[in-house]
Amino acid sequence: MPVPKGSTLDPERTRAAIVAAAMPILYERGLDGVGVAELCAAVGVSKETLYRHFGSKEGLIEAVLEARSERVTRWLRTAAEAAGDDPAAQLAAVFDALAGWHAEPDFRGCALLNAAAQHHGAPELDLAGRHLERRLALLTEIAARAGAADPGALARQLLILVTGCTVVADQHPTTPDAARLARQAALTLLEAAGSPRQSRDPR
Amino acid sequence: MPVPKGSTLDPERTRAAIVAAAMPILYERGLDGVGVAELCAAVGVSKETLYRHFGSKEGLIEAVLEARSERVTRWLRTAAEAAGDDPAAQLAAVFDALAGWHAEPDFRGCALLNAAAQHHGAPELDLAGRHLERRLALLTEIAARAGAADPGALARQLLILVTGCTVVADQHPTTPDAARLARQAALTLLEAAGSPRQSRDPR
DNA sequence: CTTAGATCGAACCGATCGGTACGATAACAG
DNA sequence: CTGTTATCGTACCGATCGGTTCGATCTAAG
Numbered sequence: 100m101p102v103p104k105g106s107t108l109d110p111e112r113t114r115a116a117i118v119a120a121a122m123p124i125l126y127e128r129g130l131d132g133v134g135v136a137e138l139c140a141a142v143g144v145s146k147e148t149l150y151r152h153f154g155s156k157e158g159l160i161e162a163v164l165e166a167r168s169e170r171v172t173r174w175l176r177t178a179a180e181a182a183g184d185d186p187a188a189q190l191a192a193v194f195d196a197l198a199g200w201h202a203e204p205d206f207r208g209c210a211l212l213n214a215a216a217q218h219h220g221a222p223e224l225d226l227a228g229r230h231l232e233r234r235l236a237l238l239t240e241i242a243a244r245a246g247a248a249d250p251g252a253l254a255r256q257l258l259i260l261v262t263g264c265t266v267v268a269d270q271h272p273t274t275p276d277a278a279r280l281a282r283q284a285a286l287t288l289l290e291a292a293g294s295p296r297q298s299r300d301p302r
Numbered sequence: 303m304p305v306p307k308g309s310t311l312d313p314e315r316t317r318a319a320i321v322a323a324a325m326p327i328l329y330e331r332g333l334d335g336v337g338v339a340e341l342c343a344a345v346g347v348s349k350e351t352l353y354r355h356f357g358s359k360e361g362l363i364e365a366v367l368e369a370r371s372e373r374v375t376r377w378l379r380t381a382a383e384a385a386g387d388d389p390a391a392q393l394a395a396v397f398d399a400l401a402g403w404h405a406e407p408d409f410r411g412c413a414l415l416n417a418a419a420q421h422h423g424a425p426e427l428d429l430a431g432r433h434l435e436r437r438l439a440l441l442t443e444i445a446a447r448a449g450a451a452d453p454g455a456l457a458r459q460l461l462i463l464v465t466g467c468t469v470v471a472d473q474h475p476t477t478p479d480a481a482r483l484a485r486q487a488a489l490t491l492l493e494a495a496g497s498p499r500q501s502r503d504p505r
Numbered sequence: 506c507t508t509a510g511a512t513c514g515a516a517c518c519g520a521t522c523g524g525t526a527c528g529a530t531a532a533c534a535g
Numbered sequence: 536c537t538g539t540t541a542t543c544g545t546a547c548c549g550a551t552c553g554g555t556t557c558g559a560t561c562t563a564a565g
Contacts, residue, residue: 110541129422131334134522145543156523207422215473216419219332219410224473231474255477256487263466270418270427271434274458284459284491291490337552348513359553
């Protein structure tokens with residue numbers, strides 16, 4: 100019996116619905132750009148319900164950010180795996196997916212990074228760190244399977260490219276093709292790291 | 303007579319002092335993390351004075367961000383020029399300077415990018431865009447003098463590396479050496495773009 | 506000394522916001 | 536039917552914040 104006592108209307112479902120409905124609003128308007136009252140109205144839920152599920156606005160924000168991190172991580176991994184087994188092809192697919200995201204009209208940068216930039220002290224920073232960690236895991240797999248001499252280092256360079264092109268695409272209107280440029284750079288780095296050519300530079 | 307009528311205590315000086323004193327506070331605590339009252343107390347100025355000089359908190363923020371953008375731009379250019387004439391050496395010097403910045407205990411990411419992430423609609427986004435534009439100008443000069451086939455494209459890739467490594471250094475504790483990794487990547491890209499090898503990829 | 510502009514300090518205002526409390530309603534378990 | 540639970544809608548509270556106002560004080564020009 101998944102439902103403990105006598106209950107209905109499925110609190111779990113309600114909670115998930117709140118998270119799903121609040122996510123785009125908090126993303127577009129910013130964490131501090133929308134109050135709890137307006138949020139409840141848009142979500143279609145009363146304040147009491149929201150506070151019973153999440154305890155505070157911070158609690159809701161954390162749940163939304165966590166859900167978002169999981170979603171985008173899954174999405175990126177799916178895009179990579181859909182490109183086959185070749186590491187270079189997977190890497191290219193990752194940046195192509197990013198390019199598609201950046202081109203969406205309501206693109207507003209990475210929600211996790213934006214959140215960390217706003218509430219820098221709070222647990223949002225941990226969320227952002229874990230978010231980057233998940234991305235790093237995917238990139239490390241690709242780097243390792245590509246036979247890179249130092250997969251960890253290459254993966255971190257790729258992480259810098261992924262992060263950088265998303266920020267630039269968001270805030271530098273003169274560079275709308277940031278993902279394409281980053282993709283080209285990533286493939287160049289992948290090639291340079293794959294063949295133990297002149298990657299020597301112990302300093 | 304630079305002072306119009308009968309005035310003293312130099313309003314210009316006061317204004318500059320406010321900007322200089324408010325800058326680190328707004329940087330460390332975030333634009334919304336400190337109120338006008340506290341800001342005035344820390345700066346050592348009354349509210350009336352602040353509002354006569356800047357009109358609003360937004361006005362102060364814009365002045366502070368503009369001053370910060372000019373300062374960091376000048377700083378980065380100085381670091382590059384101090385490395386001599388070789389483009390590769392200049393590029394390495396840029397990332398070394400970034401590494402030093404990232405290692406400072408009160409490093410909190412790029413103030414301009416953080417501001418744009420917070421007040422995304424307001425003029426802060428323009429400020430951030432112009433900030434990136436200034437950086438791009440420096441990187442374009444270096445890319446052009448390095449003989450890159452497409453200096454604009456290479457410069458934008460370098461901009462992505464600069465931006466990305468700053469964000470990663472701020473929000474990914476497992477990658478404290480982001481600037482070093484970005485430096486290595488930048489030099490690899492510079493070399494690949496210099497010799498017209500396999501940079502072909504018109505799509 | 507007189508006068509004008511700059512500054513201070515503190516009080517004050519209106520608005521907003523996060524969070525709580527309460528009575529009413531609807532759904533399901535027993 | 537009865538009791539429990541989730542939910543709603545609304546009103547409310549305390550705090551904070553951006554911004555204004557005002558009288559007092561200081562400085563320097565004339």
